[in-house]
Amino acid sequence: MTTPTRSDCTAALDELRALLGDRLSTGSSILDEHGRDEAYTPPQRPDAVAFPRDTQEVSRIVKICARHDLPVIPYGTGTSLEGQIVPVSGGLSLDMSQMNRVIEIHEKDLDAVVQPGVTRTQLNDALRATGLMFTVDPGADASMGGMASTRASGTNTVRYGTIRENVLALEVVLPDGEIIRTGSRARKSASGYDLTHLFIGAEGTLGVITELTVKLHGQPESILAATCAFDTVEGAVDTVILAIQCGLPMARIELLDEVQMKGMNLLHADLGLAEKPHLFLEFHGTEAGVREQVETFREIASDLGGRDFAFAEKAEDRNRLWAARHHAYYAGKALKPGANGLVTDCCVPISELACCISRTKQAIEMSGLIAPLVGHVGDGNFHLAILVDPDSDDEMDRARDLAASVNKIALSLGGTVTGEHGVGVGKKKYMLAEHGGAYALMQRLKLAVDPQNIMNPGKIV
Template sequence: MVQNNIANAIAALKDLLGERLSTGDSIREIHGRDEAYSKPALPDAVAFPESTEEVSALMKVCSEYQVPVVPFGIGTSLEGHVIPIHGGISVDTSRMNKVLEIHESDLDAVVQPGVTRTQLNEDLRATGLMFTVDPGADATLGGMAATRASGTNTVRYGSMRENVLALEVVLPDGTIIKTGSRARKSSSGYDLTHLFVGSEGTLGIITQLTVRLFGHPDTILAATCAFDSVDDAVNTVIMAIQMGLPLARVELLDELQMKGMNIFNPDLNLPETPHLFLEFHGSDAGVKEQVELFESVGEEFSVSGFEWATKAEDRNRLWEARHNAYYAAKSLRKGCDGVVTDCCVPISALAECIARTKELVSEAGLIAPIVGHVGDGNFHLLILFDPSDSEELIEAKALAAQVNHVALSFGGTVTGEHGIGTGKMGYMAEEHGAAYALMATLKRAVDPKNLMNPGKVVAIN
């Protein structure tokens, strides 16, 4: 019966989309995995809609035949979000990639979900405006909204939670709804926009977004600086934030990560001690004041080795190195694979939480460099293991589980930006308590047939 339903759905979708419905093995394999170490699973077919109306028609077909649907942006997720563990149709929104409207005076833009962050910023180049959420990967804005993405700029400009004003969404039965508006605030009804931001494709398919923009600062100054210990680096950031210093970016890289950075980027040649990568935005006078204040704070915690980057090409080189931290970390152990995890705690608990994490890594006898968006209390661990050694994988996953529990013990969350997918569902009840059951109630109300990305975030029958 299930196979008949899938066959009938594929036949109907072929009539709807023609060659834009693929059952080829190579296309299905691309849509059966993400960037992390997750077990692949193939969809039965991959759809490439080009309009909201096509998505709506597609969902009506899948609803009629009760076929699972998994939205797919560009596949850069890290917790198995886009892997179709129950088969069905992978809906690739990459062809819905138009910047529809730019409202310079109102500092917002309306885009389709397949627009990437770099594409939007290219379109904004002549306006003097910028879209600020930067998760590192050149992800699609639909995927970034679905996973409530953040990144290096979050400490100053916020995550997708703060930067999505309105959405157009196709519900599981094909109904098209619009949530929010271009107004900067509203007291009108439930905040449905932010129900879908972070829902990971379990409630509907985002087909249009209205996003917040910011003006380019007059002056941008980036820097690296070194510390004797992670505690000193983190405490510098805590004090700077408590003083109200408007840091645009502040990233922590521990001594092990810095060793990998030098291997992967030979020209970097920085001391292999804990570092902060920084960026300041503002007017010439404002940035100068920010730098002086930060340097004075750092002196209280034995900061050293300030290296400044004022030219755009030097700043880009610095942040490209930071965005390649995953590959730099893997260079610490040739032929290795990695279990990636992240968590987030109140910033006052960050130094202690990282210290406890490093103790757990040492006890496990594994290599696990740390990077972090320390201005947000968010840090990432890449636990390296030999892919041919099943015991090492078990140990790596056990270490990741310990780190999650430590984060919760400090009043934090098991993920600051990677999301839940399948990888972190096991911690949701512990983190959310009775509120987790409410999430399941919402899922059943919006998606009673459990068609939208089933088996992710919440499990329902």
Template sequence: MTDNQKTTDRTKTIEALREFLGDRLSIGSTIREMHGRDEAYSPPALPDAVAFPETTEEVARIVRICADHRCPIVPFGIGSSLEGHVIPVKGGISVDTSRMNRILAINERDLDAVVQPGVTRGQLNEDLRATGLMFTVDPGADATLGGMAATRASGTNAVRYGTMRENVLAMEVVLPDGRIIETGCRARKSSAGYDLTHLFIGSEGTLGIITRLTVRLFGQPEAILAATCAFDSVDAAVDTVILAIQTGLPMARIELLDEIQMKGMNLFTPDLNLPEKPHLFIEFHGTEAGVGEQVESFEAIAGEFGVSDFRWARNTEDRNKLWQARHNAYFAAKALRPGATGVLTDCCVPISALAETIKRTKQEIAASGLIAPIVGHVGDGNFHLSILVDRDDPAEIEKAKNLAATVNRTALEFGGTVTGEHGVGTGKKAYMRDQHGEAWDLMAQLKRAIDPLSIMNPSKVVEE
């Protein structure tokens, strides 16, 4: 197709969508720019227009119009993804699901909720407050549940409650030809046919647009206790985590922050005032008696590895302050080099390999001459780098990319993955062959079978 033909088809697409959606189709530069980037350090690209559907049927009609004109479609939540997932690299229509934000049902007795994709985790938990239930996947940003499912999001609670993979029971999805399908059901298990729910979880909008989700809920614990504690080395902190998990201690959250990250934390949040040493941020859930036993066991384990400076957060206000500081880790990292941009990356390895992987990573950081603090969900072997660079210095950006590539290769060497929770998008696509081999070709076959026109979030995850 020539550029002139593409322009003509995009014009026809926009005209058809305008007739259907009216002012819920925007071609304004500001709106398009907002939908042309995410939180990644990836080159932005503008969509030709942004659509704001409010129902599943409207999403299906948008998709059918785009399919008729072979116009690319990029689903959009709130743009908090980290690997270029929502950047419309081939233009087309950005489909913003933020107006599909109704909580359709809360089934307290069955511990599940049915929601539209634009519902955020914060919104759902606010509605759940009076029920004594909670939705547990917490990636930090107040992301939409549709986006979290599409990117297989995770977060600080995953070590106990699991990721989106474990917490989505069923979905409604609009396919690239406009068909509406339902995957899964509200039953807690099923052996009926292919597991389509988990095919779409983590598909990053390349196979369809999620328009409804049924998610698992958990009871709010009777007692919650959080703490920070310091170690003389990252190895000691990681070894504490490994032994705690091996002994069956049911940690709700267990986060690692290295000494460089802690320096940034103190700069960004001065009243935090924690030692600039490797830290664990931890949290226990359960009954009053159970939490007391967990704390006692953890203190004994940590004591074997030279723990110091335990600080307990016993009330809700102090816990919220602690976890808000952890969720602000990226901004705290940037405080180490004001004006810098972060090149973000993550990987995940078996926890037995975590200490050695982080040790090698810190050696590579030192060799690069860059500042790159480490934070991680160490309970499941996942850690992140915020590599700080001058956005106007191509040499620094190249060094950062090389550092990220080395970390990815190290993770694969230890039997891990190049991304534990950021996803693939465009940023991790270059490593998919190394991780998956011929299985990556099968992913591309599935993409072609479901989306033969290659209009659904093209150029992401697989080769087309």
């Protein structure tokens, strides 16, 4: 992509301002805010930020940008972790936060139609009276468009799937401004190429998601959360493998290693948990079904060294536990005041998980850094938050080396360099190693859909 010249940009911004009025912003703090996410990608300001209100407006904006060769960077809540929303070549940041309506809830069909700026907690609040829930739950209160674009998942993916399994259809504005719909509200279809899944995980490089039809799930009759301590990470991981293999329909099964638990105790002493590797669990089902699951799980875990089971039955206790889990990153950071966390995100076949974690722990030790580990271990996915003094180039270098080691270990074990955070800028360098010849096909698809390379240039391909 050629960087637009200043005059091009001025003409485009004039047209955009005529369309949007004060919903086009070039204010300094707004530009700064849209120039960085939660990753380590160097920030870069957009030329302007647009706040569209509906799909037609998005289409008009994209047409203007296409005419002037101005990059368009869709922006949700800015909580991406690989620089996905950083305008690396400048351009227009398309902030979807004003497209935040829950349009329809179909209780009989267990689906909802939402605008992309709706966040996961906002949707669940809207669902409260229905007995239904939306299940994808990354750490941040991310937007639906952002989660779909990053192919996000979370703590209960092991039971309910990632966003990939929870989107039925999309409305998308293509790079030439055309509006298309991918799929319908029918639960399944064999009708033509799967465009829905092409846009899920495309990080805004193929178009702008302007509406999503998402699957909902019935709230279980009974929910029980639990924690369980282990002397070793291996014991915890083996427990997970066996539970999954037995077909136990775990709703959540999260690993926090002893380092993470130490940080957890600094911030959440009220949880009262030992500084040992822990599994955080949740069981969903009928009352009898949950009892049965807990019993089976206890047997498996006890055989493998699990103990100190603690149960949280009341909603407030469960919420406290999962809030602590969702804020694990901040708990980890408490271990090194003033530090930032460089977050890794690999995913391997579950049979390789114990090996992957053990080799990762060796790599941490060699790095001399502190790196608490949390994992959606039922999926084979785990993260480190590598703690670094932001003013120390040496620590930053060592952290980058450690992250690279983790990615190499994951690939060597038949895994992927990103389970749920996506590629953005940060993981681009691993794409060829992970995908081989398939990476060139991705580039051909990008060229076919966005020949001008106007949509979020510099990401993924």
